[in-house]
Amino acid sequence: MRQTHFLNARLADGSLADLTVTGGRFSAIAPAANATAPPAGAVDFAGQLVLPAFVEGHIHLDTSFYGDAWRPHIPCTDGFDVRERVAFQVRSLEQAAPMDERAKNQLELYVGHGSLAMRSHVMVDAAVGLKHVETILGVREKYRELIDIQLVAFPQSGILSSLGTAELLDEALKLGCDLIGGLDPASFDRDVNGHLDVVFGLAERRGVGVDIHLHDGGTLGLFEIEEICARTAALSMQGKVAVSHSYALGDISADALARAGEMLAASGVAIMTNAPGNHPFPPAAALRSAGVTVFAGSDNIRDSWWPYGDGDMLNRANMIGYRSGFYEDRELEAACDVVSHAGAKALGLKGYGIAVGAKADFVALKAEHVPEAVVAVPRERTVYRAGRAIAKDGAMIA
Ligand SMILES: [Zn+2]
Numbered sequence: 377m378r379q380t381h382f383l384n385a386r387l388a389d390g391s392l393a394d395l396t397v398t399g400g401r402f403s404a405i406a407p408a409a410n411a412t413a414p415p416a417g418a419v420d421f422a423g424q425l426v427l428p429a430f431v432e433g434h435i436h437l438d439t440s441f442y443g444d445a446w447r448p449h450i451p452c453t454d455g456f457d458v459r460e461r462v463a464f465q466v467r468s469l470e471q472a473a474p475m476d477e478r479a480k481n482q483l484e485l486y487v488g489h490g491s492l493a494m495r496s497h498v499m500v501d502a503a504v505g506l507k508h509v510e511t512i513l514g515v516r517e518k519y520r521e522l523i524d525i526q527l528v529a530f531p532q533s534g535i536l537s538s539l540g541t542a543e544l545l546d547e548a549l550k551l552g553c554d555l556i557g558g559l560d561p562a563s564f565d566r567d568v569n570g571h572l573d574v575v576f577g578l579a580e581r582r583g584v585g586v587d588i589h590l591h592d593g594g595t596l597g598l599f600e601i602e603e604i605c606a607r608t609a610a611l612s613m614q615g616k617v618a619v620s621h622s623y624a625l626g627d628i629s630a631d632a633l634a635r636a637g638e639m640l641a642a643s644g645v646a647i648m649t650n651a652p653g654n655h656p657f658p659p660a661a662a663l664r665s666a667g668v669t670v671f672a673g674s675d676n677i678r679d680s681w682w683p684y685g686d687g688d689m690l691n692r693a694n695m696i697g698y699r700s701g702f703y704e705d706r707e708l709e710a711a712c713d714v715v716s717h718a719g720a721k722a723l724g725l726k727g728y729g730i731a732v733g734a735k736a737d738f739v740a741l742k743a744e745h746v747p748e749a750v751v752a753v754p755r756e757r758t759v760y761r762a763g764r765a766i767a768k769d770g771a772m773i774a
Contacts, residue, residue: 381418385426397736402761404534429492430689430736431719434673437496438508443481444473465680485687490739497530531556533631536565585616597624605643614644626656637666651699671722689715708747736763
């Protein structure tokens with residue numbers, strides 16, 4: 377079995393360690409020995425920080441224009457409106473480069489920056505049918521050796537509002553999607569129970585997890601979160617359900633937030649945020665203190681929703697810390713946790729982390745410690761998959 381030694385790796389606790397990888401997993405982690413005769417072929421990290429590979433918890437591989445022509449953002453006519461944005465998206469996708477090329481561009485961007493696990497939502501509706509799912513399933517297969525990808529069957533045009541979508545979602549799960557998605561049950565489909573009946577019904581029947589896009593704010597959004605938590609607990613789906621965005625958690629009273637935190641923790645429902653620029657967003661520190669799993673995603677990269685995003689989850693940790701007012705070391709470490717261990721927990725990844733027995737998927741980067749990595753976001757880094765270098769300084773190694 378192939379064995380590789382990595383010497384003088386700085387771990388998150390500040391210690392220097394020698395790591396041994398055997399057959400793609402960490403087989404030994406020991407204090408740095410500074411041996412006069414290191415093992416043949418050993419890689420000396422010389423004190424570089426080693427972190428587990430980052431987790432991109434929410435992306436759209438099918439709708440990004442990354443690497444395609446620049447498409448100027450079209451603003452909504454009367455404030456943010458999901459329905460109008462979906463219509464803009466349909467128009468811009470008609471002129472886009474082939475989907476598999478755009479998805480590959482995004483995947484290589486992620487791998488280059490050290491994300492080796494990802495959850496992508498993939499659009500399913502009456503107009504596109506299963507075309508996006510079929511294409512992205514094919515791309516996932518091609519990149520299987522480099523990155524682990526979960527796919528969410530995502531009803532971008534609603535479920536009840538888009539005739540036949542419930543059946544298509546079921547087909548998407550049968551084809552290989554890992555989770556069932558949802559979209560603003562109240563404001564989009566205007567029927568919270570009707571929408572959630574389909575989502576949780578499919579989850580139960582197919583034995584898959586749930587990840588729902590929820591932009592609805594205030595007490596309306598909170599009501600939907602309560603309904604999602606109640607259904608999760610009723611079906612004993614703790615740890616398998618996430619609510620993406622959950623803007624409502626960022627614009628309710630402190631008392632209501634405290635109650636919501638308790639409820640989310642008790643029902644095992646995770647919250648995904650991308651720390652959006654101009655929206656209230658879930659307060660990561662308060663939710664984490666309550667025991668809620670808060671994870672992160674970029675959501676959109678150069679798509680018709682917004683032009684930002686660089687595929688670097690360490691930079692996303694920086695944005696989360698910046699927008700959350702995180703200054704202390706323990707807070708900056710929490711920002712890093714959101715894009716790594718918490719993401720792994722939300723996605724249910726097995727064998728994650730820098731630990732004996734874990735998969736040797738990691739990033740070595742020029743930083744003294746985790747807080748510095750989060751504020752400095754060093755571009756210089758090497759990405760290892762199963763102990764093998766696959767990318768350096770943002771680019772794939774051929
Ligand atoms: Zn999304």
